[in-house]
Amino acid sequence: MDVPMVNPEDLRLQIRSTLMSIHDIEYFKNVRSPTKRTDMDHALKHLVFKYLYFVVTDSGKQLKTLFPNKEHYVSDMDQVMNVNCVTDFYKISVNSTAKSKMFRHQGRNCGRKFKVGEPLYRCQECAYDDTCVLCIHCFNPKDHEGHHIYTDICNEFTSGICDCGDDEAWHKKLNCKAEEDGDDVVIDDEEELSFDTTIMEVVLSEIFDYFIDLFNQAIESLPTFTPDITLRLRQLIQSNDNESMYALLNDLSYRNEKVVPPVGKPGDYTVMIYNDEYHNYSQATMALRQGVPDNIHTDILTSKIDSEGRAMLKCSDDVHTLTEGFFAVQTNGLSATLTSWPEYIHQETCKYIIQWCNHCLSIPNHNFQSLFRDTLGKVLSAEYTRASETTNPYDNVKKYFNSKLSDTNPYRCLDASILSEDNKLPIGHHKRINEDDLTTISNSLNKLDKIMDKQYTNSRLQYILYFDNRYWKKLRKEIQNVIIPTLASSLTYKPIFCEQVVQIFNHISRSITYMDREPQLSALRECIVQLFTCPTNALIIFTHPNGYFIDILWSIIDIFVDFCKFENGTLIWQRVQKTNPTKSFGISFKQGLYTIETLLSKIEDSSIIMQPMEFISLATLCKLFNGAWKIKRKEGEHVLHEDQHFIPYLEHTTSIYSIIQTIENRLVHKPCSEQLLLNCIKLLNTFLSHKSLTYKLINDTHEVVKFVVSKDRVAFMNPIQTLFSFLIEKVSLTTAYDAIMYSDAISSPNVEESFSERKSEFDFLKISDFSLRSIVLCSQIDIGFWVRNGMSVLHQASYYKKNPELNSYSRDIHLNQLAFLWELDDVPRIVYNMLDRWELLDWFVGNVSYENTVYKDKIASMVQQFITFVYQVLTERQFYQKFETQDERQMTFIKNAIIYSLYQKPLSYSKLLRLVPDYYTENANDFDAALEEVSIFIEPKGLADNAVFKLKDLYYSKIDPLRLANLGNEFENSATMIRTHIAKIKKEDMNNIILQPQIVSPKNLDADIKQLGGFSRNPVFVKIIYKLLQTSLDKEDTTYLNELLHLIHAIFKDDEQVNGKQSVPDTYIKLPICSLLLSIVNSKSNAFSETVVNKADYLLEKMIMKRSEEIFSTLTYSFGEECVEAYKERKLNQGVNLEETERERKKRIAKKHQAKMMAKFNNLQSKFINKNEEAFEDSNIEEDGDVDMMHGEKILEGEEFSCSLCQDDKSIDIFVIPIYQDSTSVFRPSNVPISHDFMVPWGGFYNNTDASSKTETEPTVKNMKLFNKDNQRKVFVSCNHHIHYNCFKRYVQKKRFSVTSFICPLCQTYSNCVIPIFSGIGGTQKEQSVDMITEGIDNTPLTLDSVLNGDSSIKNLTKALKPASTADTKTLFSVFDMISKDCNSFDKEFSKAVDFQKGDAGLILANYWANTISMLEISSRMDKDTNGKFLAGKEQKFKTLRNMLLTIILMYNTIGKPDLGFKPHVYSSNQIENKLFQHIVRSTLFNTRGKNLKEIIADYLSDYVKQIKEDIINANFMDISLTDDDKFYDLDLNEGMKTMMIELFGDKSYDDSINYDLIYSCYLRHLRPTLRRCLIMLKVFNNLINDNDSTRFIFYDEDMENFNDSDESNLPNYIDKLISILTPHKDLLTFFKHYIIKFTEDYDYENEDDEECKGYPIENCGIIKLINLSEYLNTYVTQTREMQLREENQHVKNSKNRLDFKICLTCGVKIHQTIDHHEMTRHLMKHCFQSFGVFLLPNTSEICLLLTSPPSHIFISAPYLNSHGEAGRNAMKRGDLTKLNMARYEHLNKLWINNEIPGYISRVMGDEFRLSILSNGFLFTFNRDPRARRVPPVNGGDGEDDSDESDDLDDDENEIFGFGDDNDEEEEDNNGDRFMGPNGTTAGDVRNFFQIFENLRNGLDENGDGNNANGGIDLATPFIELLGGPQFQTGPIPPEAMEEESSSDSDFNETNG
Ligand SMILES: [Zn+2]
Ligand SMILES: [Zn+2]
Ligand SMILES: [Zn+2]
Ligand SMILES: [Zn+2]
Ligand SMILES: [Zn+2]
């Protein structure tokens, strides 16, 4: 720059002085009233902004560049400092700035903070992990074609910044969309003008120095001081010691060069109140009132405290007037400070300075941004150099609160949360393990070194973060917004930022734990998320010479240790028992564990974490939770209330398990050296094996561990054991054994001499026995042995055992296997120990009888568990399996997990994902490949279901139901299921199928594993088997026999694998096991099932085959010769020769094999053909009529003519059917000349994806509004269920419905009136005939022909009814009377007319009938081959139409004839589009023209033809542009018609023949709807005459339901045919000719009736449907800004970028969420079709169906399916491409067109809909988060997937605990309280589970002390009952109260139904 700048030092001093003296500006001096304070606030903010922009732009020189096109700028200091000089030059107008400029971030990372409602884009393929996100401006769909993009919507609880530009976050280079958009914008020269770096630096450093100085002195608001200051002041005031009080206040108040507190009485003072998170709104308001605020609107004050974080209670120039209020609010629990007025002004100034910084970050000027951000980073990370010259509050603290700064405490300053004596960061509690203590892991803590010489940068950033707990809520957030996104997105400053945070990690985490009023607002949380998730940063943390990781780890351990105590010599964590209203301990614990897990997961090289220092430290953290939670079995009385102390243990230990899992992942990912690994094993062993256990002696020979699970305190979670198991798995068994034997980490295994000594000390039981205890405990709990401890133990045990993510139970099995492998020299001891732990030893040695063990009658179940355990110990081999590659290993495990998840029933993809542990599904490709290999894909069939995967047949024989993988299922059920399947495949009898134990062959395993089965052949163990078999036989109890035989089978198999095919263990022959088997086989008792007998037989056969001689001799000895011979005989009959030689046998088997092969070959062909069918046939898919598209009408079928309520079909009571009457939106106008509608041929339902990206033009939408509540558009919808009228009345009364709002008692369809149905009329036959004669009707029987060619009037149609008694007629009359009254004769307006007679209602009904017919016609347009077949099917619709006609007839004959002078609905100013057909119907039924039906139809059609002609002529028909797609009918094929057209239009000189084709086509297509309607009407007449709705409509031998040659190309013929049937004319041409005069001349209408026929509106004859949708749902999400949908509420903040919108499928408008959640209702009421709506929610892939009255709504899956065949919320969750499914969309369209949406909603909601009616929607409006009921899917295989609301209250325990098998939904909604940021990890279900408990507890604690078991409220009672039922006995409840109730406890309520 050529012009010399202001001297930087001058500028610096000038800023400093300005800021320091800001309180001195006249305008800000002195206290004032609340209103004036608000004015002052504005002025202060304005001043700060003005000033800072002025100085930062070199005294305003660059203001014009920065803020172009403004009217006023400031040009000199006078204007700047003049409070009255108002200019808003710094307001950034979004519209005036190019969008592209706004968000470009060249040369840096985007770092944009997400705003509420905006999408966060993630890409599975491109992102490093799922913490990497892109904002809407940066996300470029082109970068991710074919990728899995998934999104989240930012809400108030999530945070995060865009990672665009961060190379570490993405695998490939991304092309930022904002940059791309900006390419074409020429950067104007002015922008090139750069800003001055020095000035910027001076400004920023001065403002932050000022900030730091102010908050350094602001200790009053610190939780460590507030109570002490208050106490001191109280004492001084009580003792009237004013002088000391003044001194105290003055000493504590802020001072700088310009602020000097007075000596003596202080001046203006304020009382400031601070927010906390533990007082609720009303408590806070109460407390505030006690303080008598100077603002009378206490609620404003409360909400200010809530939003701002603090507020001024009052202020005064006399401090004495403030003290009372100051004490009063604090007595009531709030925090308050006495703050001097000048200090207050300075604090506010600081607040606006920070706001200014945020404002700067949003200025769309690239140069400014770069410079500002760089300078910000530079200034913040630079050292704060003014420490020595600014005021240090240390001395004052020392003076007044000496006890807080004890000289003996080196950490006194940190512990008081102040700076050190030299005004710098105080020393933290830094620790590390002493270098000499790295060979063992202590039971307490290893020897630690305190590090007292840590150096800190003392940067501004560190000061600001250190003062974090001094800021009020809003300021705190704003500071974070300035610092974190800016620095974390800067390549230069991110690592610096990270290191500076790490340096003071100890300080901040301690401050959060112990010294923070609002710990949840801590900046550390976001810092961790933004910094520690970055691999480079993580690497720095781990490898930095300053040992940052160790420091962080010990900072966290330190905090845990504060809550630990010794138990049996071991230090373990204890539940927090101190009061902790801020919940800071919990927050700190969770944050600490999260930090460690995050850091570990970012480290590639596992050797870094396996170093002794790191590993011991990690193990130290983990071991604090090893067995920390112990329980003791209760006896005697049942517990009264559930013990919930376990929750924090379970929660934190779960995190510990995650940490262990992360270590494991690192080891698998990149193994460390074996030496390191062995060292770690040794280290863990030092900890685990140094337990002193008590032993007891068994049989005087064997020493076993003395412990009784059911008596002693016992723990089930031992994470260290799990870690130990993981490590051992990584090395060979021998190596691991050696490592443990020489456990002293430094000694080497070569020291021979000490081996025997070591061996004698070595006892692996010291380690494995703890695992055994867990297993036994779980089993005991399982069988109900712990029932007196309550339900919670059950849930804990099942959580532990069945949670594959925890991976703990299988590890317990592993350790028990190791016990057998490594204690080989004394197997009996291990067996005895095992029996003793299971508490079965006493029985085994004969001390107690089977019935008298501790388990009493539960003994058999316990044995069952025991056998299962032994089985698993014997067969689980995955820990020793060897694989070629890591991938192979992974695939094997994945496949296995899938097989075991799928075999019970087919599952949808998402459900399967939830069942399979996360670590198997992380790699979607692997998972999908495995899935494809083992399963068959079955497509979805219904409207709401998902596709499912079914296990391939061949895998069934590979399933072993006793294995760990099947832990969740019962053995016998599973076994039966598998055997059934195998039998089906093999086409054999199920009983002949013997289930094979699945044992991995030893050749793929660690060589040493051969010895594992040794224990099972040990005599002691065989004796157990023998005793158990014997007991089962004796007691005839088969509880465990299935498992036992399967175990024996496995033992034999294992023996074969180890000792060869011919081997049978000798021990099993020595003890007569075979005799017991034969006893079972021969048992006469029916106690033994065929399965058991067959298995025993099989085993016996197996033994005989190998050792026949010995076995037979034993058997003969036991049972005698005869018996054995009989057995042999029997076997021989079965084709088994038990005595054949081995050679013979082999030969026989080979032959058999050959035969089998032949048979197989023969079958091959036929099998191949049937293959596919078979796959589908047994797919287990049940079809539930409720939502099945194919069977949509199924549920509507009721028993004809029996009452839905009393089931009585004999009563003489009159039947009624429920009707839903409402207007329809499907009658659409058509402006003939310009509309393309009529040119589109009908060819079934379609969706034009090209048209989906733009909302159609306005006119259509405007028309929607016309459809609202317009009576003339009413149609009837009915389920046609019959109900006695009296039954109906009683039903309505009993259920508290009204007759105009109720649900059908049978099918729950919403209805709002009834019509009577009665098949007879008019007294006896004789009376009727008489009537008819008097009325002048002939008595010939009614036929369709006679109606069509003769009299079609009601009078004549009455003949179709049976005669009825006078009494019936009377009843009917009174029913009609009542119904008419109830529903205002079906039209409120009309019935109000002065001379209205009840009979006139017939005319109204006739109109509705015409409308309903028209609706049916319109809806059938989208049928396939609609011309030919539109009358077919639709039985229910025709039933309704006949019932309506019946009602009109009955009404005519009872209530009376209508006055034809009445013309219902002509009063309406709106022209209804189907007016033509209304007139036809009126004329038909009431014979207004005195013509026959054919003539009537022809007449009206001719009027329409004339009308169309006029419209064509009036508009310039020729101007329309035609496209190639428009198809016309060629007149050259029809000369006569061509002549006719020329005659009609000739004088208009349409020369071009194509135009006549066009006109001709126009006629054909516009006449078609009315002709079709007439045909429908005819069919209804036919049904009436035949008294049947299902007969096929055949007329003059023509099948009317299947016209030939009726496709669109044959339309001319088709129309001719309809004309010939419906009119007296033989074809269209004849018809035209007949009326030619009418068409060509100024025709005079004969009478008044004809007059109205002029001016028919032309109706749209195209396909009416919901809007066109995009082909892929993803388009709405990834290209949301390209979709140019019309926005309705644009004023919604940030509307363009939000993703939480809905699309109205009726009109195509995009609707944004409003705060009250009423946006959809509001749209319908104001802008759309009022009655109901269909909305697409693109983000969740759902459709919301909404009814406005009663207000109710449901969600169903959007009509999109992903490649896994899933719909709804699961479809897009993982970013799959989700494609429109036409069948589903068509079905939705049909529901909508037919006005069936309301009925659908009510049927899905069921009883909840009843509440909607009763409360008129009060409870279920959108006040709560719209998560109403979701439709249950059809697919039986996946039934419970979406059933988030269980009605079954008995099950609520399961539901609450979240352990029910079906609890799996909604996890995506619940943002647990852990680190749920967009950049945080989504916590698994576990957190939901705890969240529910949290809520439950909060609910319980509401009433006070926390000991209250149920707070006086029965928690099982549904929410609604608490309010006294829907009638609200307590009077109206304000909606806010409701909202609070339902939102705060939403989880709980949801679960409770
Ligand atoms: Zn971005
Ligand atoms: Zn970008
Ligand atoms: Zn991608
Ligand atoms: Zn009844
Ligand atoms: Zn019904």
Ligand SMILES: [Zn+2]
């Ligand atoms: Zn709409």
